[in-house]
Amino acid sequence: QKAEWEKLVHAETITADGKHLELAANIGTPKDLEGVIKNGGEGVGLYRTEFLYMDASDFPSEEDQFNAYKAVLEGMAGKPVVVRTMDIGGDKELPYLKLPHEMNPFLGYRAIRISLAEDGMFRTQLRALLRASAYGNLRIMFPMIATLQDFRSAKAIFDEEKAKLIAEGVNVSDDIQVGIMIEIPAAAVLADRFAKEVDFFSIGTNDLIQYTMAADRMNERVSYLYQPYNPSILRLIKNVIDAAHAEGKWAGMCGEMAGDQTAVPLLMGLGLDEFSMSATSILRTRSLMKRLDTTKMAELAEKAVTECDTAEEVVALVEEYTAE
Numbered sequence: 001q002k003a004e005w006e007k008l009v010h011a012e013t014i015t016a017d018g019k020h021l022e023l024a025a026n027i028g029t030p031k032d033l034e035g036v037i038k039n040g041g042e043g044v045g046l047y048r049t050e051f052l053y054m055d056a057s058d059f060p061s062e063e064d065q066f067n068a069y070k071a072v073l074e075g076m077a078g079k080p081v082v083v084r085t086m087d088i089g090g091d092k093e094l095p096y097l098k099l100p101h102e103m104n105p106f107l108g109y110r111a112i113r114i115s116l117a118e119d120g121m122f123r124t125q126l127r128a129l130l131r132a133s134a135y136g137n138l139r140i141m142f143p144m145i146a147t148l149q150d151f152r153s154a155k156a157i158f159d160e161e162k163a164k165l166i167a168e169g170v171n172v173s174d175d176i177q178v179g180i181m182i183e184i185p186a187a188a189v190l191a192d193r194f195a196k197e198v199d200f201f202s203i204g205t206n207d208l209i210q211y212t213m214a215a216d217r218m219n220e221r222v223s224y225l226y227q228p229y230n231p232s233i234l235r236l237i238k239n240v241i242d243a244a245h246a247e248g249k250w251a252g253m254c255g256e257m258a259g260d261q262t263a264v265p266l267l268m269g270l271g272l273d274e275f276s277m278s279a280t281s282i283l284r285t286r287s288l289m290k291r292l293d294t295t296k297m298a299e300l301a302e303k304a305v306t307e308c309d310t311a312e313e314v315v316a317l318v319e320e321y322t323a324e
């Protein structure tokens with residue numbers, strides 16, 4: 001099996017019926033690129049920039065950030081790199097950013113909510129990204145977007161910093177896609193409205209599942225409710241993908257579910273365009289996709305979404321449709 005996977009390192013991801021899908025990797029630091037290249041990643045689908053902040057004793061400077069982003073863009077040599085603006089809060093703390101104790105940190109002050117309030121730190125990050133954009137194929141996404149106003153505010157700050165840099169004579173790519181993570185049910189439900197304004201969606205199932213099922217992703221006692229295959233989750237994902245496509249935009253996924261071997265047939269059937277996962281899952285997933293036919297998986301997904309009551313029924317259906 002390992003030998004079969006090895007052969008796929010330099011191959012494109014092509015399904016049994018000849019459709020190309022994009023298999024990208026999630027990374028936390030520029031050092032992770034080595035694994036992405038070794039495993040044949042077709043891009044970076046999620047660069048979690050909060051590690052730049054968490055591994056330091058103070059806010060990283062614009063220069064430090066610029067160097068990290070440039071290294072990743074150059075390392076990927078023109079392949080797409082989706083950089084997520086910092087997602088601090090929830091379970092991720094910053095010792096030098098004093099946040100008040102909260103009853104429900106996952107429902108509190110985190111990610112884009114901090115960026116919009118601490119606007120100086122957000123502008124520094126965006127400037128570093130804009131300057132790095134000259135060195136590769138940069139895409140930017142905002143985490144934890146709940147409302148269109150969140151997106152519009154973040155995008156307006158991005159546009160302002162971009163205009164300033166251009167006025168200063170700095171070389172900035174004029175082709176930076178700006179998208180959002182879909183990880184809050186409100187955004188998943190309203191995806192048709194978001195799709196008119198964003199360049200892409202990346203579905204963050206790690207959070208989307210916990211918020212939809214009201215089951216903390218870290219809490220063992222309610223882990224039985226953390227159900228990626230629950231038909232409610234599949235319907236939300238379908239809504240997001242369909243909304244993107246209706247506006248000619250692409251939809252990816254960067255939560256754990258994107259590399260899950262039971263979920264992949266369903267996601268292929270729902271029409272997901274980009275799958276971003278830990279680098280070590282890429283070759284296994286490429287090998288699986290090679291064996292699956294998208295038309296047949298579309299039939300599977302349609303049945304799962306319209307006829308299943310439970311996650312168990314969905315899993316049984318996937319087994320039926322993927323049996324050799």
Ligand code: PEP
Nearest residue numbers: 183204205206207254255
């Ligand atoms: C997600 O929520 O699915 C996601 C990719 O983001 P994180 O796991 O960093 O919250």
Ligand code: MG
Nearest residue numbers: 183204206207
């Ligand atoms: Mg998340």
